[in-house]
Amino acid sequence: IEKFEKEAAELGKGSLQ
Structure with a gap:
């Protein structure tokens, strides 16, 4: 789950940028 x-x-x- 960490990954x-x-x-x-x-x-x-990345989507935000």
């Missing part, structure tokens, strides 16, 4: 959270955070950050 999923990290990936989701990265995806959200």
